[in-house]
Amino acid sequence: MSKRPFLIPFLVPAILVAVIFLAALAEILQYSFREFIPGSLDVGGFTLDNFARIYRPVYFKAVVNTFVLSLATAFFTLILSYPIAFALVRTKVEWVRTLLILLSITPLFTGEIVRTYAWMLVLGTNGFLNTMLLDIGIISEPVTFMYTRAGVVIALVQFAMPVMIIILATAISHINTDYEKAAANLGARPWTVITRVVIPLTMPGIISGFIVIFAWTMSAFATPQLIGGGKVLMISNAIYLQGFSALNFPFAATLSVIALISAFASLALMKLIANRLERQTAIH
Amino acid sequence: MKRIWGVLGAMVLALASTAASAQEKLVVSIWGGNWKEGAGIIAKEFTKRTGMEVEFITGGTLDRLAKAKVAKDSPESDVVFTTSQVGFLYQADGLFEKLDKAKIANYAGLVSAADRGDYEVGVYSYVYSPVYRADLMPKDFKLTSWNDLWSPEVAGKLSLPDFDPSHIIIASAVLSGGTAANWEVGIPLLEKLKPGVKAFYQSDATSQDLLKTGETPVQVMLSINAYHLIQNGVPVTIAIPKEGAVVGIDVLGINAGTKKLDKAQEFINVALDPEIQRQLCNFHKCSPMHKDAKIDAELAKLPGIFTTPEQWSTQAIITPDEIRAKLLPTWKAWFTENMMQ
Numbered sequence: 268m269s270k271r272p273f274l275i276p277f278l279v280p281a282i283l284v285a286v287i288f289l290a291a292l293a294e295i296l297q298y299s300f301r302e303f304i305p306g307s308l309d310v311g312g313f314t315l316d317n318f319a320r321i322y323r324p325v326y327f328k329a330v331v332n333t334f335v336l337s338l339a340t341a342f343f344t345l346i347l348s349y350p351i352a353f354a355l356v357r358t359k360v361e362w363v364r365t366l367l368i369l370l371s372i373t374p375l376f377t378g379e380i381v382r383t384y385a386w387m388l389v390l391g392t393n394g395f396l397n398t399m400l401l402d403i404g405i406i407s408e409p410v411t412f413m414y415t416r417a418g419v420v421i422a423l424v425q426f427a428m429p430v431m432i433i434i435l436a437t438a439i440s441h442i443n444t445d446y447e448k449a450a451a452n453l454g455a456r457p458w459t460v461i462t463r464v465v466i467p468l469t470m471p472g473i474i475s476g477f478i479v480i481f482a483w484t485m486s487a488f489a490t491p492q493l494i495g496g497g498k499v500l501m502i503s504n505a506i507y508l509q510g511f512s513a514l515n516f517p518f519a520a521t522l523s524v525i526a527l528i529s530a531f532a533s534l535a536l537m538k539l540i541a542n543r544l545e546r547q548t549a550i551h
Numbered sequence: 552m553k554r555i556w557g558v559l560g561a562m563v564l565a566l567a568s569t570a571a572s573a574q575e576k577l578v579v580s581i582w583g584g585n586w587k588e589g590a591g592i593i594a595k596e597f598t599k600r601t602g603m604e605v606e607f608i609t610g611g612t613l614d615r616l617a618k619a620k621v622a623k624d625s626p627e628s629d630v631v632f633t634t635s636q637v638g639f640l641y642q643a644d645g646l647f648e649k650l651d652k653a654k655i656a657n658y659a660g661l662v663s664a665a666d667r668g669d670y671e672v673g674v675y676s677y678v679y680s681p682v683y684r685a686d687l688m689p690k691d692f693k694l695t696s697w698n699d700l701w702s703p704e705v706a707g708k709l710s711l712p713d714f715d716p717s718h719i720i721i722a723s724a725v726l727s728g729g730t731a732a733n734w735e736v737g738i739p740l741l742e743k744l745k746p747g748v749k750a751f752y753q754s755d756a757t758s759q760d761l762l763k764t765g766e767t768p769v770q771v772m773l774s775i776n777a778y779h780l781i782q783n784g785v786p787v788t789i790a791i792p793k794e795g796a797v798v799g800i801d802v803l804g805i806n807a808g809t810k811k812l813d814k815a816q817e818f819i820n821v822a823l824d825p826e827i828q829r830q831l832c833n834f835h836k837c838s839p840m841h842k843d844a845k846i847d848a849e850l851a852k853l854p855g856i857f858t859t860p861e862q863w864s865t866q867a868i869i870t871p872d873e874i875r876a877k878l879l880p881t882w883k884a885w886f887t888e889n890m891m892q
Binding site: 493 | 611613614616617620639640643644710713714715749750751752753757760764765766873876877878879880881883884887888891892
């Protein structure tokens, strides 16, 4: 007896969601080719003008910003998360593990807005970071962290770290520690063990974590909106400004289509690089 | 099996009772926070007079408009609180009922600024004006003209709203001898202002935060928000420039297709009642629209509170809603493309 009839009901919710999602995408696509009528919520006839407008510096810069900030966020998140994930998996002291879990994973349960507001208090001209640096004499004038790309990346990295730690910790926990012991027995120093054995073995986790955080950051909205203060525009902020501020839904739809294409293209490129990297670092 | 039917029966009854209670309430669409709290003054009196409860549904100005557009013939609310220029968009898209002014007894006593056409009526006004933290500015710093925003003392300390740049655009046009309609005359001034802008804010909350933390000690700000900060102990000074402050008017309109038309008109009538106007303006620190509203003497002295025809003519820059609604997308696009990057 075929198993197919049994499985079909389980597919229904997924199909339903996919159909609704595709219908929404189709609606966005058709809006992107429609003319905007100022002073009205209705849209006009077919036009390609919205796509021509993308080349204006501000929107082009938003697309580039999105790519660069996503890349930077994924990179720094990886660098900062790896040692924590490693310590989390390898520590034998229970309270250290509990503390690391508390410090690294708990932020996941606070909302993006709450965390971003906290960062505004930390990064502000009179915020915690500037006050501390001034007090210990490292700087003589407050440094501008807010409304800069660096400020946005700092907040995004902290936002992304719990997810990266979970992914990396899973990858590290699957490594057989005998490989590390064998390398050490053959004279490899700890740093060599990590760079030549542990990191290559966790490459699939590193790659998936990097791609997940990159894709996640591509759609970041609240953090660049609040920390960027309109000076650092990512594509989602540009879409919001057009759709919900200027009420230019056709152009907002065009930007959404561009965002989607950019995301898919970036991920495809990244996957290509990742596959090559994975092949190169594989241990035979 | 019996248990399942019992549970289903209870669910149906619960849903039915929810639907019934929604039927008995007047649903008012409004912003959240202290805006909703202020509208509670109207709701309380309305319920007292009619026996009907008021339910508020909240959201931002433009997402509520977008939702109303989607709902169109089956509106989620009966009455909408919004800004006058966005009210124009509601009526342009057929989302507002024509007001039966004869049924709104208090309409007769309104100041002329309250008359926003046949589909919406002004409830109170406020200004968008330069405000600053005197404690974070040079000792003798004063703002007496919009021109002062271009001064070296303000450079790098200013924040502006990104969701509605109309105020600075209108002010620049006025400074350049124009009006909102020929706003392009102010472009050279705006371009000169660009390097001095430190941040753009996206909401009332971020606007207040920027001043409260001192991140941007000068801001073009909604007077109601400035008074809210002052009430909370933040030393903010509100300046009314000699060219006037840009007036904003919050309006009430009735959703097209409402099944509670009479009650909706009564809600508007209550909102325009002189005593309710007094309470509303004491609460928000705004200007009343009814001539007979006797606001507190202390409130009447505050900058941006207009109670006399002379104040309206000398301190207020009023732009027709149609011009503002039709030009806002152009302003917004220009502002994003030329000022924000």
